[in-house]
Structures are given as structure tokens and as C-alpha cells.
Amino acid sequence: MTSTKIRCSSLDSVGITSGGGGTLTEFMARGRASFGDDLTILFAHLQQACKRISSVVASPSIAADLAGLTSSSAAAAAAGGSTGRDVPKPLDLVSNDIILSSLKNWGKVAVVASEEDDAPVWMTDDGPFVVVTDPLDGSRNIDASIPTGTIFGVYNRLVGIDHLPAEEKALLNSLQTGTRLVAAGYVLYSSATILCASFGSGTHAFTLDRSTGEFFLTHPDIKIPSRGQIYSVNDARYFDWPEGLRRYIDTVRQGKGRFPKKYSARYICSLVADFHRTLIYGGVVMNPRGHLRLVYEANPLSFLVEQAGGKGSDGKCRILSIQLVELHQRLPLLLGSLEDMEELESYEDIQQKINPGYDV
Numbered sequence: 077m078t079s080t081k082i083r084c085s086s087l088d089s090v091g092i093t094s095g096g097g098g099t100l101t102e103f104m105a106r107g108r109a110s111f112g113d114d115l116t117i118l119f120a121h122l123q124q125a126c127k128r129i130s131s132v133v134a135s136p137s138i139a140a141d142l143a144g145l146t147s148s149s150a151a152a153a154a155a156g157g158s159t160g161r162d163v164p165k166p167l168d169l170v171s172n173d174i175i176l177s178s179l180k181n182w183g184k185v186a187v188v189a190s191e192e193d194d195a196p197v198w199m200t201d202d203g204p205f206v207v208v209t210d211p212l213d214g215s216r217n218i219d220a221s222i223p224t225g226t227i228f229g230v231y232n233r234l235v236g237i238d239h240l241p242a243e244e245k246a247l248l249n250s251l252q253t254g255t256r257l258v259a260a261g262y263v264l265y266s267s268a269t270i271l272c273a274s275f276g277s278g279t280h281a282f283t284l285d286r287s288t289g290e291f292f293l294t295h296p297d298i299k300i301p302s303r304g305q306i307y308s309v310n311d312a313r314y315f316d317w318p319e320g321l322r323r324y325i326d327t328v329r330q331g332k333g334r335f336p337k338k339y340s341a342r343y344i345c346s347l348v349a350d351f352h353r354t355l356i357y358g359g360v361v362m363n364p365r366g367h368l369r370l371v372y373e374a375n376p377l378s379f380l381v382e383q384a385g386g387k388g389s390d391g392k393c394r395i396l397s398i399q400l401v402e403l404h405q406r407l408p409l410l411l412g413s414l415e416d417m418e419e420l421e422s423y424e425d426i427q428q429k430i431n432p433g434y435d436v
């Protein structure tokens with residue numbers, strides 16, 4: 077038996093290659109009529125970029141050293157006004173470069189707005205797409221080998237504003253409401269590397285098979301359970317929470333909510349990982365203070381959870397309908413199972429108004 081055969085049969089035994097769904101590229105080729113060739117190629121570039129990030133986060137110190145981005149980049153960021161936990165980590169910058177260069181080389185992305193850049197980058201006049209991204213979320217956990225993730229959203233370039241100066245049209249294109257998303261996704265870098273995406277009809281997850289370098293469809297048409305038994309929040313902030321949120325958490329952890337089971341807590345403090353678990357097991361994941369960003373995190377993840385039958389809210393409104401006013405706008409973010417979310421929202425007073433700035 078050849079080594080290839082051994083590899084393939086062992087992957088078959090864990091169901092990665094034999095599920096019948098094929099690769100992400102094949103999945104998109106089957107839906108070509110609705111996705112179009114360009115979106116398929118865009119996803120091929122995003123896959124490539126995320127596979128590189130996956131290797132980088134697997135050997136973080138070596139990768140950062142190679143890129144010459146250790147203390148000097150942090151110092152530069154600090155000089156630019158970022159302080160404390162806001163200072164970008166070397167791997168944030170490496171991941172940002174990987175995504176930007178990959179999309180720039182292709183030549184069909186008009187604008188990229190990244191959480192790591194102050195302003196969106198206008199790339200080309202003819203590109204049909206606008207990409208928004210948080211290249212590496214959760215990077216401050218990297219020294220402890222905790223999972224991280226990339227989040228992205230894709231919009232069509234707005235027609236009718238091409239005559240505006242590049243800076244202005246880049247900004248307007250990046251400030252589109254979430255309801256206009258054409259596709260969104262995340263890549264989780266954990267024990268498995270998983271790319272989860274939606275093109276507006278269902279949410280599907282693909283697992284990276286390292287022997288072939290392909291993402292295989294492992295979780296077709298994910299349906300988030302209508303109820304979970306898990307809440308995910310940084311509850312060291314309990315005394316900064318409003319009364320409604322405290323009551324909700326106190327109620328469900330005692331098993332006194334509408335679902336009469338005692339809820340359990342899980343909080344990795346890495347948004348993609350906490351979100352992925354919630355999508356698979358159900359429940360709620362939230363950051364009730366205005367910390368996470370509407371463009372790069374809240375909109376793409378809300379698109380995915382809605383496409384899986386769940387809900388994304390800021391505690392008062394549907395995330396995808398919120399009108400953007402600024403690029404790096406932050407807001408409370410609550411995502412999860414439909415019934416859990418409805419119960420949580422019924423407590424009304426759930427947005428944390430106090431945001432004193434936390435050291436860790």
C-alpha cells in the first residue's frame with residue numbers, strides 16, 4: 077500500500093473525504109450559476125491566505141521572527157496611539173499582510189477594509205468586490221496556544237460612486253449594512269482548521285485536510301439548535317453588567333429559565349472559537365459591552381448565524397439592519413440559538429453601558 081493510500085483511507089475513516097460533499101472549490105463550482113466565477117476565485121484566494129495564516133499561527137514565534145515583526149511593530153503601533161491590550165500583535169500584522177497581498181495580487185477586489193488598518197485600502201477601479209476582515213481575532217491568546225480565527229465579509233462594489241475620490245468611495249463601500257452581504261465566513265485555527273461560510277443560502281463548514289491542502293465539506297447546511305444549554309460571556313464583568321443581564325444569567329444558571337435546565341458556562345475569550353462552538357452546540361455567545369466591531373466581526377458572524385437559523389443582536393436591534401456611521405464602530409454583540417436569544421432579549425436591559433477599559 078502506498079503512503080497516499082494510507083493517508084486517504086485514514087481520512088476516510090474519520091469521514092473527511094468520504095462525506096460526499098467534496099471540497100469547497102467543488103462546492104462552489106456546483107453552485108456556479110448563483111455564485112459566479114469571480115466569487116469562486118475570490119474564495120480560492122481567501123482559502124490560500126487562510127492556509128498560510130494557519131501555518132503561521134501553528135509556529136507563531138518563528139513566523140513573527142521571520143517577518144521581522146516582533147518588538148519593532150508593536151513599538152510602531154504604540155507610537156501610532158494604540159496602547160495596552162489594543163497594541164496589535166506581530167501575528168495580527170503578518171495575517172493582515174497575507175490577506176491584503178493575496179487579494180491585491182488577484183486584481184478583482186476593489187476595496188479591503190481591515191480591522192488592522194485605520195482606513196480601507198482602495199485596490200483597483202474595476203474590482204467587483206469589497207472585502208471586510210478581521211485577519212486574526214483572539215491573537216492575544218496566541219502565547220498560550222489558544223484557538224484564533226479570521227473573519228471576513230464580502231459585498232459587491234457600490235455602483236454609482238465610482239467618480240468619487242478613492243478615499244471617499246473606499247469608505248462608503250466599506251460602510252454597507254450587513255443585509256447587503258453577498259457572503260461571509262470565518263476560519264477557526266484550532267485542533268482542526270475549519271472554514272465556515274455562507275453565500276446567502278445556508279451555512280456550511282469545511283475542514284482542512286492537511287494531506288491534500290483542501291477544505292472538505294464536513295458540516296453541510298448547519299442548523300444551530302433552537303436551544304442550547306451554554307452561555308458564553310466574560311462573567312468577571314458581572315458587577316459592571318446592567319440588572320437585566322445579571323438576572324438572565326442568574327436565572328439560566330439555576331435552571332429557572334424557559335428551558336428548565338441548568339446552563340453551563342464556556343468562555344475561551346476568542347470570538348471565532350466561542351462562536352463556532354455556539355453554532356454547533358447552541359446557546360448564546362455574547363460580549364455585552366461595546367467592544368466588538370460591527371464591520372469586521374458583528375455583521376459577518378450575524379450573517380452566518382442567521383443563515384443557520386439563529387439570531388444576531390446588539391441587545392435591542394438586529395445586527396444586520398444597523399446603519400453604519402463609522403468604520404471601526406463598536407457595539408454590544410449577542411449571537412446564538414433563536415429561543416435562547418429571544419429569552420435573553422426579553423430581559424431588555426442587557427447592554428453593558430459601563431466600559432471602564434480592562435487590563436486583561
Ligand SMILES: O=P(O)(O)OC[C@H]1O[C@](O)(COP(=O)(O)O)[C@@H](O)[C@@H]1O
Binds near residue numbers: 161215345348365436
Ligand atoms: O475582554 P473581553 O470583553 O472579554 O473581550 C474578548 C473579546 O475580544 C476579542 O479578543 C477581540 O478583541 P480585539 O478585537 O481587541 O482583538 C475577542 O476574540 C474576544 O471575544
